[in-house]
Amino acid sequence: MIEIKNISLWYEKSHKVLDDISGTIQCGQTVVICGPSGSGKSSLLRCINGLERFQKGEIIVDGISVQHPDTDIHKLRSNIGMVFQHFELYPHMTVMQNITLAPVRVRKKSKTEAEKKALEILERVGIPEQAFKHPEALSGGQKQRVAIARALAMEPQIMLFDEPTSALDPEMIKEVLDVMIDLAGQKMTMVVVTHEMVFARKVAHEIVFMDNGRIIEKGAGHNFFNHPKNKRTRQFLSRILI
Amino acid sequence: MWRHPYGGMFVKGIFTTIHLSLLAWIIAVILGIMIAVFRVLPPRSIRLAGSAYVQLFRNIPFLVQLFFWYFAVPLLLPKPAQEWLYDHVPDYSYWAGVTALGTYTASRLAEQFRSGLLAIPLGQYRAAYSTGLTTFQTYRYVIVPYAFRIIIPPFTTEFLSCFKNSSLTMTISVMEITHTAYYIDSFTWHGLETTTAASMMYLCISGFIVLVMSFVEKKLRIPGMIVRSQ
Amino acid sequence: MDLTVITNNFKFMAGGLVLTFQLSLITMAGGLLLGIILALARLSSKHWLYYPATFYIHFFRGLPLILVIFWLYFLTPVITGKSLNEFHAAVISFVVFEAAYFAEIIRAGIQSIPHGQSMAAYSSGLTSFQCARHVILPQALRNMTPALVTQAVVIFQDTSLGYVIGLREFLRRVNLVDAREARSVELYLFAGLIYLAFCSTGSLCSQRLENHRQRNWI
Numbered sequence: 253m254i255e256i257k258n259i260s261l262w263y264e265k266s267h268k269v270l271d272d273i274s275g276t277i278q279c280g281q282t283v284v285i286c287g288p289s290g291s292g293k294s295s296l297l298r299c300i301n302g303l304e305r306f307q308k309g310e311i312i313v314d315g316i317s318v319q320h321p322d323t324d325i326h327k328l329r330s331n332i333g334m335v336f337q338h339f340e341l342y343p344h345m346t347v348m349q350n351i352t353l354a355p356v357r358v359r360k361k362s363k364t365e366a367e368k369k370a371l372e373i374l375e376r377v378g379i380p381e382q383a384f385k386h387p388e389a390l391s392g393g394q395k396q397r398v399a400i401a402r403a404l405a406m407e408p409q410i411m412l413f414d415e416p417t418s419a420l421d422p423e424m425i426k427e428v429l430d431v432m433i434d435l436a437g438q439k440m441t442m443v444v445v446t447h448e449m450v451f452a453r454k455v456a457h458e459i460v461f462m463d464n465g466r467i468i469e470k471g472a473g474h475n476f477f478n479h480p481k482n483k484r485t486r487q488f489l490s491r492i493l494i
Numbered sequence: 495m496w497r498h499p500y501g502g503m504f505v506k507g508i509f510t511t512i513h514l515s516l517l518a519w520i521i522a523v524i525l526g527i528m529i530a531v532f533r534v535l536p537p538r539s540i541r542l543a544g545s546a547y548v549q550l551f552r553n554i555p556f557l558v559q560l561f562f563w564y565f566a567v568p569l570l571l572p573k574p575a576q577e578w579l580y581d582h583v584p585d586y587s588y589w590a591g592v593t594a595l596g597t598y599t600a601s602r603l604a605e606q607f608r609s610g611l612l613a614i615p616l617g618q619y620r621a622a623y624s625t626g627l628t629t630f631q632t633y634r635y636v637i638v639p640y641a642f643r644i645i646i647p648p649f650t651t652e653f654l655s656c657f658k659n660s661s662l663t664m665t666i667s668v669m670e671i672t673h674t675a676y677y678i679d680s681f682t683w684h685g686l687e688t689t690t691a692a693s694m695m696y697l698c699i700s701g702f703i704v705l706v707m708s709f710v711e712k713k714l715r716i717p718g719m720i721v722r723s724q
Numbered sequence: 725m726d727l728t729v730i731t732n733n734f735k736f737m738a739g740g741l742v743l744t745f746q747l748s749l750i751t752m753a754g755g756l757l758l759g760i761i762l763a764l765a766r767l768s769s770k771h772w773l774y775y776p777a778t779f780y781i782h783f784f785r786g787l788p789l790i791l792v793i794f795w796l797y798f799l800t801p802v803i804t805g806k807s808l809n810e811f812h813a814a815v816i817s818f819v820v821f822e823a824a825y826f827a828e829i830i831r832a833g834i835q836s837i838p839h840g841q842s843m844a845a846y847s848s849g850l851t852s853f854q855c856a857r858h859v860i861l862p863q864a865l866r867n868m869t870p871a872l873v874t875q876a877v878v879i880f881q882d883t884s885l886g887y888v889i890g891l892r893e894f895l896r897r898v899n900l901v902d903a904r905e906a907r908s909v910e911l912y913l914f915a916g917l918i919y920l921a922f923c924s925t926g927s928l929c930s931q932r933l934e935n936h937r938q939r940n941w942i
Contacts, residue, residue, distance in 0.1 A: 303843055330849030340844035344862050353858055354848035399844075406848055553923035554916045555881035557895060562916065565908035658788035665888060672791055679798070686802060689795050693787055700786040 253279050254300060254410065254443070259309035261295055261465075269295045270306060271465040277458075279409075280439035284452040287462035288488065293445045296462070297412050300443065301332045314409065330358050333403030337415040339395045341387040341402070347374075348383045351402045359406065366405070373401045377431050393424030400431055411435065413444040449493055453477060461485050500678050504688075507674030508695055514592055514670060515657045521596030522656065526603030533608055544604070551601035556659055559598055564590040564666045591663035599656045606652060610645040611637070643714050650707040654700050661696075671695055729907040730914050737901065740894035741918070747814060747883045747893060752876055754819035759826025766831050777827070784824035789885055793817045797889055810891040814883075822879055829875060833868035834860060873930035877923050884919075894918070 254277040261270040270292045277283050285293045298304040300311060302318050302325045311318040316328055342350050351373065352366040361369075374380040377397040387395055396416055403411060413432065417425045429451050436442060436455040446452065452459055453473060460470040461482075469482045477493075480486045532544030551559070564587060568576055579586065614637055622632040664673030675688035682688075730737075765777035784792065796817045800808045808816075837860050845855040884895040898915045902908050 298843075301847055303846060326849045326851055328849075329847055332847070334844070334847035336840055336844060338838075338840055340838075340840040342841065342844075342859055342863075344866065354850060357854050357858070358849040402844075403848065412847075549924060549927075550920065553877075553881075553920045553927065555884040555895070555919055557884040557887060558912060558915050558919060561895075561899065561902075561908075562912040565902060566912045569909050654786075661788035661790045662885070664790065672788065672794065676794065686798050689791065689798055693791055693795065696788065696791065697783070697786045 253277065253314060254441070255310075255312040256296075256300075257310045257312070259296070259299060259306050259311060261292070261299065261304065261306040261308075268465045270299070273309075273462075273465075273467055275460065275467070275470070277441060277443060279441050281457040282436045282440075282442040282444065282455050283458045283460060284456040285443065285445045285460045285462060286447060286449075286452070286488075287468075290464075291462040292465040293462050294414050297334075297414050297443060297445055300410075300412060301329050301334060303334075326358065330354070330406050331408050332410045332412060333406060333408035334412045335396070335399050335403055335414065335416050337418050339387075339392075339399045339419070341395055341399060343387055346384050346386055347390070347398050350387070350398060351405045354402075355405050370401070370405055373404050374398075376404075376434075377401050378427070391424060392420045393427045396420065396424075396428045397431055400428070400435075410441045410443070413442065413446065415445050415447070417446065417448055447492060449477070449489075461488060463488075500682065503669075503674055503678060504671075504691065507669055507671045510588075510668065511657070511660050511670040511695075512699075514588065514595070514663065514668065515653075515660045517592045518595035518599060518660070519653060519656050521592070522599035522603050525597065525600035526607055529600060529604035530607035530611065533604070534611065548601045548604055551598055552605075556594070556598050557662055557665065560591065560594040560662060560666060563594040587663070587666045587668050590666060591660070591668045595656060595659060595663070598659070599652065602652055602655070603649075606645055606648045607641075609648075610641040613644050614640055646707065646711050646714065650704065654703060657700065657703070658696070726907060727910060729901070729905050729910055733901045733905075737894065737897045737914075740892060740897035743811075743892060744880070744883045744894045747811070747818065747886065747891075748876070748880045750815055751818040751822055751879050751883075754815070755822035755826045755879070756872075758819060758823035759830055762823060762827035763830035763834065766827065767834060781824045781827055784821050785828075787821075789817070789821050789882060790888055792821050793885065793889055796820075810886070810889050813889055814886045814891050818879070818882065822875070822882075825875060825878075826872075829868055829871045830864070833864040833871070836867055837863050870930045870934040873926060873933060877926035877930070880923060880926070881919065 256273055256275045256277075259270050259273045260268060262268040273292075273296060275283075285296065287293055295304055299306050300313065300318065305319065313328065313332070316323055318325075318328065341347075342353070345353070348367060348370055351370040352363065355361045355366040355369065356363060371380055371383060374383055377400055379394055379397055382390060382394060382398070387398070390398065400416075416432070417428050420428065425448070429448060432442070432444070432451065433455055444451075444456075456473050458470060458472055459476040461468045461476075461484075463484055469476070469480065469485045471479075471481075476485075477489065480489055529544050529547055532540050533548075535541060567590075568579055568586075571579065618636060618640065619632060622636045627635070660670055661672040663670060664676065667673070669677070671692050675692040678688045762777045762781060765773040766781065768774055793814065796813050797808070800813070841859055841863070842855050845859045846852075850858070883893055886893045887896045887899065890896070895915060898911050902911045905911075
């Protein structure tokens with residue numbers, strides 16, 4: 253369970269990236285965060301696993317406070333998986349090496365054990381035959397699925413997705429969303445920043461709309477789309493929904 | 495060390511370094527632009543000549559080139575010219591130094607100019623030609639000012655290099671800063687002070703040049719273009 | 725053009741080449757090592773690492789190598805009370821000097837790796853050390869190889885500066901032969917050719933590496 257309490261983040265006092273954000277994400281739930289560019293959605297995501305430091309407030313993940321000096325941040329991060337917009341696969345390693353790096357180095361698993369697990373996960377995401385290729389030989393959709401596999405290899409409790417389909421050709425978006433829908437069905441706790449409203453409608457338990465560092469509106473799926481309360485939300489939805 | 499005549503010697507050394515570097519630099523810029531242009535002109539032989547120049551002067555250490563100019567070149571001249579040289583040119587080591595430094599730095603500058611020219615996107619040429627500008631006008635109003643701004647940082651680095659390389663002329667007895675320091679030490683045994691003073695001079699002058707150039711760069715910066723990465 | 729002066733003294737001058745190579749290799753190894761330390765210090769957020777490293781790099785880049793060599797030559801008798809063997813003086817001053825240049829190449833190489841790579845590594849729980857060792861450095865080293873080769877060529881040429889403290893490397897020996905035989909033209913052309921041969925090969929390698937890398941990276 254993720255508790256976000258009054259988070260504020262800024263680089264200069266005049267411009268706050270995150271302004272007093274609060275919320276709770278229950279175990280096994282999928283929360284979708286949407287909003288225009290610069291609204292702070294990606295920064296919020298990065299605060300959850302400590303990749304960005306916020307100045308005010310607190311985030312508690314499964315009882316552990318993220319910015320507390322006593323927290324073992326590496327241990328925390330190994331329990332949270334993250335998928336990036338530009339995949340960020342390591343180009344100098346094969347797919348297999350990309351996936352097994354962290355399990356071997358952080359969880360101290362043996363190479364054979366890690367490779368076995370990696371192949372299982374690659375099967376789950378549908379591309380076991382790509383295991384020994386280099387990332388540049390793969391299509392965008394395949395790369396992102398490898399990225400998801402890499403995150404899943406650490407057996408995380410929580411998965412964070414930062415606009416996973418925004419850099420993909422339209423034809424490849426579906427294969428990635430299918431994997432994500434599958435994960436949601438398995439009751440993985442997921443926080444997804446995306447513009448894919450069809451996906452949101454299908455699986456999201458809660459949808460959060462952000463603009464200029466603040467939460468403008470949040471609501472359960474159906475209510476959010478059909479009865480948006482805030483004018484800004486209505487404006488946003490009318491522009492992005494077909 | 496500041497006692498007469500050493501103080502005077504030292505100041506003279508500083509001036510020697512400065513005007514040697516500047517003279518060599520002027521030669522280098524003119525020669526460098528010529529060579530860079532050679533490397534982009536259509537006739538293949540001219541292009542090869544330009545490349546050959548650059549390869550030659552970049553792959554031979556400056557000291558070797560210096561010795562060549564100082565020791566070997568006079569021997570290559572016909573007898574009467576040689577006689578004239580030995581009798582009428584008192585500061586031959588200075589002029590050998592200037593020539594060597596000039597030709598060496600020219601080859602490095604030629605490379606910089608060429609990469610500056612190549613960095614300009616083809617679209618710029620097309621845009622200029624499509625509005626009716628002639629080749630000469632295109633180069634004068636669009637290309638050269640653009641290339642010039644791209645080149646400023648490496649240009650500065652090259653000038654600083656040229657300035658530092660002037661110290662090598664001490665090997666052929668040019669009394670510039672480093673040699674003066676060495677020379678004073680041989681009289682006074684205060685090697686440490688003289689070399690410290692010499693180092694200070696180099697650092698101050700380079701620091702000054704860097705400051706001036708970064709000011710110039712800021713003034714001439716093209717908004718939106720990443721010319722230097724921090 | 726009397727080429728016998730070259731053939732007669734070839735063995736003597738070639739001995740200098742051996743010294744030149746030795747000096748170059750030691751300088752490259754030492755300079756690279758010190759350069760990595762300096763580069764990492766320059767990239768760290770700890771002030772006690774950052775400021776000394778930055779000062780060091782700017783200091784040595786602002787001075788001519790000749791002056792650094794002299795500094796060392798004058799400084800060591802004062803500190804240790806005994807004068808330094810020329811080869812050792814040359815090695816120390818070269819390593820200390822070239823490290824500043826290597827540090828800048830390495831720093832640029834590391835900074836050219838997209839920030840997303842380290843974020844991806846950290847997000848799976850890797851420590852900064854593991855991230856640097858497995859993700860950042862392998863990629864950075866591949867990127868910097870052409871620049872490192874070019875610097876190696878520069879070092880090879882800079883060894884000729886050992887001349888000023890009487891080090892008997894290649895150029896010094898050519899110069900000694902010239903002093904005795906006075907056949908400057910042939911000798912310096914010969915010296916030039918040797919350096920040209922080695923350095924152009926080096927530059928060509930660097931060019932090849934650069935092209936190869938450009939083609940294989942998307």
